Amino acid sequence: MTRMRALLATLMLSTPLSAMAAEDPVTTFVLDNGMQVVVVEDHRAPVVQHMVWYRAGSADEPKGASGVAHFLEHLLFKATDKLEAGEFSAIVSANGGRDNAFTSYDYTAYYQRIAADRLELMMGMESDRMRNILLTPANIETERDVIIEERNQRTENSASALFSEQMRAVQYHNHRYGVPVIGWMHEMETLDLDDALLFYEIYYSPNNAILVVSGDVTPEGVRELAEKYYGVIPSNPALPERLRTEEPPQTAERRVIFRDARVAQPYVSRSYLAPERDQGAQKEAAALTLLAEILGGGTTSYLTEKLQFDTQVAVYSSVYYRGTSLDDTTFNMIVVPAPGVTLQEAEDAMDVAVASFMKEGVDPVQLERLKKQLRAQQIYARDNVDGIAQRYGSALTTGLTVEDVQAWPEILQAITPEEIMAAAQKVIIPETSVTGWLMKEQEQGQ
Amino acid sequence: MRIFSALVISFLTVLPAQAEVKIQEVISPGGITAWLVEEPSIPFMALELRFRGGGSLDRPGKRGALNLMTGLLEEGAGDLDSRGFARAVEDLAASFSYNLNLDSLSVSARFLSESRDDAVALLRSSIVDPNFNEPDIERVRGQVFAGLLSDTTDPDAIVGAAFNRMTFGDHPYATDLSGTNESVAALTRGDLLNAHSDIFAKDRLYVGAVGDITPAALGILVDELLGDLPEIGAPQPKAAEVTIEGGITVVDFDTPQSVALFGHRGIGLESTDYFAATILNHVLGGGSFESRLMNEVREKRGLTYGVSTFLVPRDHAATYQGQVASANDRIAEAISVIRDEWSKAAEKGVTAEELRNAKTYITGAYPLRFDGNAPIARIMVGMQMIGFPIDYIAIRNDKVGAVTLEDVNRVAAELLDADGLHFVVVGKPVGLATGPLPE
Numbered sequence: 001m002t003r004m005r006a007l008l009a010t011l012m013l014s015t016p017l018s019a020m021a022a023e024d025p026v027t028t029f030v031l032d033n034g035m036q037v038v039v040v041e042d043h044r045a046p047v048v049q050h051m052v053w054y055r056a057g058s059a060d061e062p063k064g065a066s067g068v069a070h071f072l073e074h075l076l077f078k079a080t081d082k083l084e085a086g087e088f089s090a091i092v093s094a095n096g097g098r099d100n101a102f103t104s105y106d107y108t109a110y111y112q113r114i115a116a117d118r119l120e121l122m123m124g125m126e127s128d129r130m131r132n133i134l135l136t137p138a139n140i141e142t143e144r145d146v147i148i149e150e151r152n153q154r155t156e157n158s159a160s161a162l163f164s165e166q167m168r169a170v171q172y173h174n175h176r177y178g179v180p181v182i183g184w185m186h187e188m189e190t191l192d193l194d195d196a197l198l199f200y201e202i203y204y205s206p207n208n209a210i211l212v213v214s215g216d217v218t219p220e221g222v223r224e225l226a227e228k229y230y231g232v233i234p235s236n237p238a239l240p241e242r243l244r245t246e247e248p249p250q251t252a253e254r255r256v257i258f259r260d261a262r263v264a265q266p267y268v269s270r271s272y273l274a275p276e277r278d279q280g281a282q283k284e285a286a287a288l289t290l291l292a293e294i295l296g297g298g299t300t301s302y303l304t305e306k307l308q309f310d311t312q313v314a315v316y317s318s319v320y321y322r323g324t325s326l327d328d329t330t331f332n333m334i335v336v337p338a339p340g341v342t343l344q345e346a347e348d349a350m351d352v353a354v355a356s357f358m359k360e361g362v363d364p365v366q367l368e369r370l371k372k373q374l375r376a377q378q379i380y381a382r383d384n385v386d387g388i389a390q391r392y393g394s395a396l397t398t399g400l401t402v403e404d405v406q407a408w409p410e411i412l413q414a415i416t417p418e419e420i421m422a423a424a425q426k427v428i429i430p431e432t433s434v435t436g437w438l439m440k441e442q443e444q445g446q
Numbered sequence: 447m448r449i450f451s452a453l454v455i456s457f458l459t460v461l462p463a464q465a466e467v468k469i470q471e472v473i474s475p476g477g478i479t480a481w482l483v484e485e486p487s488i489p490f491m492a493l494e495l496r497f498r499g500g501g502s503l504d505r506p507g508k509r510g511a512l513n514l515m516t517g518l519l520e521e522g523a524g525d526l527d528s529r530g531f532a533r534a535v536e537d538l539a540a541s542f543s544y545n546l547n548l549d550s551l552s553v554s555a556r557f558l559s560e561s562r563d564d565a566v567a568l569l570r571s572s573i574v575d576p577n578f579n580e581p582d583i584e585r586v587r588g589q590v591f592a593g594l595l596s597d598t599t600d601p602d603a604i605v606g607a608a609f610n611r612m613t614f615g616d617h618p619y620a621t622d623l624s625g626t627n628e629s630v631a632a633l634t635r636g637d638l639l640n641a642h643s644d645i646f647a648k649d650r651l652y653v654g655a656v657g658d659i660t661p662a663a664l665g666i667l668v669d670e671l672l673g674d675l676p677e678i679g680a681p682q683p684k685a686a687e688v689t690i691e692g693g694i695t696v697v698d699f700d701t702p703q704s705v706a707l708f709g710h711r712g713i714g715l716e717s718t719d720y721f722a723a724t725i726l727n728h729v730l731g732g733g734s735f736e737s738r739l740m741n742e743v744r745e746k747r748g749l750t751y752g753v754s755t756f757l758v759p760r761d762h763a764a765t766y767q768g769q770v771a772s773a774n775d776r777i778a779e780a781i782s783v784i785r786d787e788w789s790k791a792a793e794k795g796v797t798a799e800e801l802r803n804a805k806t807y808i809t810g811a812y813p814l815r816f817d818g819n820a821p822i823a824r825i826m827v828g829m830q831m832i833g834f835p836i837d838y839i840a841i842r843n844d845k846v847g848a849v850t851l852e853d854v855n856r857v858a859a860e861l862l863d864a865d866g867l868h869f870v871v872v873g874k875p876v877g878l879a880t881g882p883l884p885e
Contacts, residue, residue, distance in 0.1 A: 044487070045466075047814055077735070086745060089735040094803045096810010098734070113814050145748025152703035153751050153771050157601055261700060264599040265592055299520075299532035308585060309529065315592045338588055369536045376539030376558055382488050383818045 026388065027219035028402045031226060033235040034207030038392045038402070039222045040214035042385040048215035049386045050122045051111035052130070053393040055210075056203035058183070059105040059176035059244060059326070065195045067183015070103040071147055072196045076110065077101075078139045081132040085139060088125055095121065105177055106326045107397035113386075116216040120225050127229040130204055140193050148189065151182045159260035163269070163438045168330075170254050171271050171434045174245050175327060205236035210396045214389035244327055247273065256436035263440045267336040268347045273432040276325040277408075279399055285323035286411045287423035288331060292321040293370055294362060294420070295354070296333060300369075303333070306353035313341050313349040326398045331427050343437045354428060362417035371413055378409060467816055467839050469826060472655075474665035476673045480653035481826040481836065482664050485819060489559040491657025492819035494827045495573075495672070498650035500550040501623025502683045502762070505644070508637050509618075510625020514583070514590060515641040516546040519553075521582040524571040528582050531572070540565045542572065548619055549761045550831070551645050556820060559658045562667070570671045573646060578638050590630050597622075601705040601771075605872045608697055609690075609707045609767075612868065617686035619763060647679030648672070654826035656819040686763035688712075690868045694781075696880045697872045704777035704873030708784070709767035710866040713857070715759045715832050721846050722853040723757060723766075723861060728804040729796045729854075730787065730862075731755030731768050736803070738791070742783050743770065749780040766861060778877040785864050785883070792862035795855030809843040 025041040058069045078085040092099040097114030110129075112122045155161040165180050172178030182188070211230060213222050250273055277285040296303045296319025307314040316336040322329055333354075337346035381388060395405045472480045501512045520535075520542060521528040535542060540557035553573065557565035597603035607622060614620035624630070651672065655664050688711040713723045724732075731739040731754050743753045755768035772780040796804075816822050816839075829838055871878055878884075 044485070045813060045816055047817060086735065086741070090803075093733065093736045093807045096807055096812075096814075098811065098814065115810060115813065142746065142748035146744055146751055149703070149749070149772060149776075150751035152773055156702045157705070157771070159599075262599045265596045300529055300536060305529070312585070312588070315588045336592060339591070369533065373536055373539045379488060379490055379558060380556065383490075383492075383820075386817070 025382075025385070026392070026402075026406075029219070029223065031206065031231045033231060033233060035226070035230050035233075035235075036210045036396060037222065037226055038210065038212045038389070038396070039217060039219045040212070040385045040388045040392070041217065041219075042214065042382075043216050046116045046216050047113065048116040048119050048213060048217055049111060049113045049389060050119060050126065051109055051212040051389060051393055052126050053107050053109040053210040053212060053397050054203055055106070055208050055242065055397045056108055056199070057104050057106040057397075058179065058181040060203065060242065061176065061179075061199065064187060065191060065199075066179045067147065067181075067188040068191055068195045068199050069108055070182055071144070071188070071191050072199050073101045073103045073108050073110075074143050074147060075135055075139060075196055076129050076133060078143070079134045079136075080129050081134060082128050083125065088129065091121070091125065097122075103181055104394075105181060107394065109393055109397075119213070119217065119222075120229075123225050123229040127233060130206065130209065130230075131233055133200065135193055135196065137193060140191075140196070144188070144191055147182070148185070151185060151188060154182060155180070156185075159258070159262045160438060162260065163256070163258040163436060166256050166258055167269060167271060167434055167436045170256055171273065171330060173247060173250065175247050176244065177327065177329075202240065205239060206230055206233045207235035208239050210393060212389045212393045214385040242326065247328055250432040253430040254434045256434060257439065258436060259439045259441050261441045263438055265336060266343055266437065266439050267334060268343050268350065269436040269438065270333040270347075270350070271330040271434050272332075272427050272429070274321060274329050274331040274427045276327065276329040276398070277323045277395075277400060277404070279401055279404055282323075282404060282408060282411050283415065283419065284423050284426075286408070286415050287419045288321050288427060289323055289412065290367065290370060290415055291420050291424050292319045292331065294366060295319040295357060297370075300366065302357050303335075303350070303353055306356070307335060307349055311349065312338050313346060314338060317350070324394050324398050324400070343439065347435065347437075358421075358424065358428070362420050364417060367417060367420070374409065374412055467822060469836050469839070470661055471836055472661045472664050472668070474668040474673075476669040478648065478651065478653065478668045478672055479830075480655055480664055480668050481830060482654075482659070482661055483656040483822055483826070484660065485656055486658045488819075489658050490557060490819070491559070491562070491655060491659050492823045493555045493557075494654040494820070494823035495553040495555075496652045496827045496831060497551045497645050497647075497679075498549065498652070498761070498831060499645055499680065499682055501546050501548050502618040503641070503644045503680050504618060504623070504625075505637075505640060505680075507629070508633065508641070509621055509629040510590065510623070511633055511637045511641040512551070512645060513546050513624050514586060514630065514633055515578075515638045515645075516544050516551055517586040517590065518578055518582060518638065519544045519572045519576050521586060522577040522579055524575050524577075526571070527577070527579070531568075534568055538565050538568065540568070542569055544572075546623060548623060552827075554820065554824070562659075566667055566671050573671070574674055576642070578635055578642075580635070583635060583638070587630060587633070590624055591627065594622075594624055594627060594630070599699075601699060601701055601703075601872045604697055604699060605705050605707045605769075605870050608695060608872070609709065609868075609870045612695065612870070613688055613690040613709070613765060614686045614763060615689045617762065618683055619686050619760065643676065644680035647676045649678045650682075651675070652827045652830040654823040654830070656823045656826075683762055688763055688765055692863070692866045693868050693882050694878055694880060694884075695868065695870045696875060696878055697870065698874065699872050701873050702773060703771050704774050704871050704875045705769070705771045706777060706781060706869050706871045707767065707769050708781075708867050708869040709758075709765050710863050710868065712757055712759060712764035712766035713861055714764040719853065719857045720759070722849045722857040724808065725801060725804045725846070725849055726791070726796065726854050726858050726861070727755055727757055727766070728808060729800045730791050732757075733804065733807065736807075738787050739768070739784060742787055743780050747779070747783065749776050749783070753780070753784070774874045775876045777871060777873065777875045781869055781871075781878070782884075785867065788862055788867060789864040791858050792864060793859075795851070795858045798851055801849075801851050801854060805846055805849070808846050812843055
């Protein structure tokens with residue numbers, strides 16, 4: 001969830017292609033109070049991006065307070081000891097910068113893009129609101145209306161978003177990933193000052209935060225400022241470990257039928273519970289990353305070939321997997337049937353295609369093409385240091401280390417066809433799956 | 447305003463960061479003009495081509511032809527079929543994208559220095575020699591139908607279509623460049639070939655390149671890529687008349703949150719007042735969290751997640767538009783607040799402080815745009831299409847700085863017309879009905 005809509009696309013869907021570690025102009029260090037710092041240099045333009053990531057997202061929320069992580073993100077733009085409500089963004093803007101924030105399941109992050117010589121001002125303000133927000137009941141009421149309108153806009157007004165929300169809720173029996181980041185409406189309506197402050201007190205501290213600065217900066221310059229502004233904030237000795245409830249063995253195939261009068265284009269969606277990237281153990285996630293591309297990554301992918309070229313069952317198909325996650329993630333497929341094709345027929349065709357892929361295995365030529373593209377991505381990535389910053393921020397807030405981020409491209413390159421098929425055999429099983437039909441109100445799926 | 451005000455003031459006295467973008471004009475041996483920024487530090491280049499006219503060049507009765515044609519450019523060319531072409535692009539680790547809007551068709555390409563020649567040859571085949579094979583036409587036509595179908599129940603799409611229909615009379619801007627089910631169904635391969643020859647010509651071509659390439663090499667590249675294009679394409683569309691008048695149009699749609707698009711006539715890029723209008727827009731509704739509308743509608747009243755306004759200076763018509771979304775029982779209040787702010791700004795203009803803040807933002811944020819090879823290539827092509835001089839980037843902020851409070855407030859009085867605003871509302875809005883604006 002972002003404060004503004006423009007950033008949505010970059011957050012949830014993409015399977016990021018990683019930057020080559022050796023070429024990354026990246027420096028990392030840790031302040032004495034435990035705050036981790038990542039610096040990504042690019043001196044081509046006098047611009048800087050300053051981000052602070054907290055290891056706290058919607059999946060860390062207490063029961064009954066869904067949406068509070070995101071609500072708090074909004075409230076951090078209100079008053080502090082030193083600033084009036086709204087003044088933070090006003091100062092950024094008056095200095096020619098842009099600021100925003102976003103919340104996901106595993107992290108909340110705040111950032112500004114601004115001329116490089118304003119970095120100190122940004123650090124001064126960002127470090128201030130790490131500990132010193134001052135909220136009033138009036139802030140709470142108005143901003144709660146805002147997040148409710150945000151839910152209206154993103155979710156309630158979109159049959160497809162409501163459907164995805166139900167799919168996730170069914171996918172997770174016992175993990176908070178089943179609860180939407182924005183929150184359930186009935187719980188959002190009850191969020192209050194205490195909910196917000198409790199979350200803030202527990203999670204907002206330097207030892208739970210990562211500073212990521214990219215652009216026209218030097219590591220020495222960043223260190224000096226970081227020590228001055230963030231280094232003086234005491235660490236929180238009471239910071240809890242991120243213990244999440246875990247999924248029990250999933251043993252039942254599930255189905256979701258979602259009907260809505262606003263559905264014009266029905267489709268089939270399938271998700272499987274899947275392992276994520278883990279510290280020091282990323283091979284399986286790497287195999288799944290490649291599997292998603294091979295199966296459904298575009299015109300040359302297996303599903304597209306079977307469903308759109310060999311037959312004309314679908315107008316669109318796609319497979320995606322997002323491995324950067326603290327706990328078990330999902331592996332997803334979607335098939336949009338062609339006119340005259342029922343959802344049942346589309347689902348059957350998808351299953352037949354996946355089954356034949358399981359028999360045929362990975363085309364080594366396709367895999368080599370894919371690896372070559374991944375190597376090229378490492379060159380292209382250097383043109384977008386903010387993208388590199390994003391990768392470090394999301395990795396370091398989901399249980400990975402700097403070493404893991406830097407090892408990832410090599411791990412992807414070393415994955416064999418056998419490892420991809422082993423990961424496919426393990427993940428693509430009915431017992432952990434949810435199959436959903438998004439349907440018109442009166443439609444028959446058969 | 448406490449401790450940080452000292453810092454802010456001290457920062458305001460320094461000059462905003464300068465974007466150092468050194469643009470060279472390259473004229474190819476074959477006579478094609480390209481703007482280039484040499485950036486050899488990363489071994490690839492971004493290339494942006496734009497062909498003026500875009501989806502507005504559809505011939506009468508052939509709405510959607512340019513769009514379908516654009517969708518087919520990457521579906522097979524030369525001796526490669528659709529998948530062969532996609533595999534070839536992947537083999538080169540290049541990326542090509544083809545996009546159509548109402549005023550131009552753009553081709554955005556990115557490729558590595560090591561395989562530049564092969565990438566250019568492949569890109570050339572997609573532009574000059576696309577196959578338009580029947581099975582591919584049918585497959586892409588099906589994708590267009592799916593998009594049109596989805597649009598029928600997407601509040602954002604519904605509101606945009608209704609607004610354009612009411613605003614642009616019989617101009618192509620009034621209709622969706624994707625076409626209708628009927629017009630798309632009737633398109634033939636011949637129509638696609640016509641669309642292709644209507645748009646791909648040198649008389650409407652603009653080129654921007656950024657990356658690891660010298661001027662001499664770019665001249666050769668551009669000739670290889672584009673030298674075989676015909677000199678002249680279809681005539682450009684005529685100017686559109688902005689016909690929308692003040693009022694409210696409700697499009698009944700059963701959804702919890704009403705989506706509103708509003709606007710009236712705007713101001714063109716050729717106007718000497720364009721920067722004054724940009725500043726006015728920033729203060730009123732363009733400036734993200736600090737705008738008056740964001741403050742009144744969101745921050746003070748919690749009526750929306752987002753409200754914004756934007757100048758839309760298209761080639762053939764200029765409008766000033768905005769959008770807001772609020773729960774069905776709150777949208778009427780949001781609209782009332784927006785109208786009040788519109789009147790207030792028209793009558794009283796902006797304050798000296800608002801002007802100062804807007805200028806600092808607009809000048810300071812300018813360098814942030816030049817953040818990569820592809821964005822710079824896009825900006826350079828946009829500059830050429832508008833007719834800006836090649837040194838525009840260096841002088842642009844001075845032009846912003848030269849705008850006076852009198853300029854902005856004169857433009858506010860001329861441009862803003864609270865009674866001329868038309869709100870198209872999609873949803874089940876409570877207390878709003880199609881007709882004149884409420885008293």
